Amino acid sequence: MAMTAEDVSRFERSRHRLEAIAYRxxxxxxxxxxxxxxxxxRWQAADLGRIEVPEAWLTKVLTNLCLNQLTSARARRETYVGQWLPEPxxxxxxMLGPADTVEQRESVSYAVLTLMERLSPNERAVYVLREAFDYSHREIAxxxxxxxxxxxxLFRRAKQHLADGRTRTEVDEATARRIVDEFILAATSGQTESIVRLLTADAVSIGDGGGxxxxxxxxxxxxxAVARFLRGLFKPTAAKRVYLGGPAxxxxxxxxxxxxxxxLVDGEVVGVMCLEVGADGITAVRSQANPDKLVRATELFAVAEHGEPLLTIL
Structure with a gap:
């Protein structure tokens, strides 16, 4: 039976939710x-007249496709060059999906997405469906x-694994901006001690260039060690100017x-640096520089109202 416009429309109404699940x-x-x-x-090829609850059917198909992909992704990441970080x-x-509750916001934070690599595919699926999308355990089963x-x-195990490695503290928009301003000021001061004061003693810095x-x-x-690395990273040099091909x-x-x-360099996002904040300071700096993982960020930034840069590295 040919797919009708209403059949397509029903799928499109679920697209953003499905993308948010798949991204997590x-x-x-x-x-x-x-x-x-x-x-x-799969929806196009299915006998739609036999599908009683389209949302549940679509979620089940998508989740199982992602589970299969996660299994193969683990093998690919074993040969990945350097550190692997999620696409920011x-x-x-x-695609970030629902953000009404603390649990929903945490489930898509860069810190938690990174930690979710510790989980088995089934643990990850149960955690995402329950924590971020509020499916019941009966529905997930x-x-x-x-x-x-x-x-x-599986949900209890996933929560425990994530709790063991999480130190994140939720901050509001004003606090987030203050943290970034202080970070920039310290990183460009040339003084290692200024950066150290913003970091916890066990802070970690991870970068993904993907080779x-x-x-x-x-x-x-x-x-x-993190402070020294950041001091060098933000110090303008002739070599950086040549490599970047222009001011950043x-x-x-x-x-x-x-x-x-x-x-950004010439309107293209070339790096994203996420700051994980705990009760005592910045606990982790995660930097994504793999150009394959920055295409979507460039597209969104191009149409967003972003104001003036905090800093231009010449």
Missing amino acids: LLGSASEAEDAVQETFL LLDGDP EMLELTESASQQ KVPARTTAILGAL DVYAWPVNGEPSLVV
Whole structure:
């Protein structure tokens, strides 16, 4: 039976929700879009008259596609060059999904998306569906073909794994901007001590260049080591000018709900630096520089009202 305009419309009404689920599961906007498109093809080929609850059917198909993809992604990431970090999404991107509760906002934070790499595919799926989209364990069990008790157990395990590695403190917009302003001032002061004062003693810096651009292949550990690295990173040099091909404009912009810096050269996002904030200071600096993971950020930034840069590195 040919698909009607209403059938297409029903799918399109679910698209943003499906993309938000897929992004949380995969940590990649481009892979999320591919998974949603494959879900549409399955919808197109299905006997729609036999589908009683379209939203549940679409979510089940999408989730299982993502689970299959997560299994193969783990193998690919074993050969990934350097550190792997998720694809960052600028605040305002509809793929971030619901953000009405603390749990929903945390589930898409850059810190939690990174930590979710510790979870098994099923743990990740249960956590996302329950924490971010408020599906019941009965509904999740039906989607993943588990028992309800198994879903509850997977959720408890996922929460524990994430709690073990999370120190994030939620900050409001004004506090986030103040943190970024202080960070920029310290990083450009040339004084290591100024940066150290903003960091926790066990702070970590992680960069993802994907083998496409220079980036440390190992994490930098400890406040002093991180501060020294950041001091050098923000120091203008002739070599950086040649490499970048022009001045770099640095903007304050929340990314995945975290205080962040967005760096542009000639209108293209070339780096995103997310600051994870704990009760005692900045606990982690995660920098995404892989150009393959910054395409969507460039597209959104181009149409957003972003004002003047905080800093231009000449």
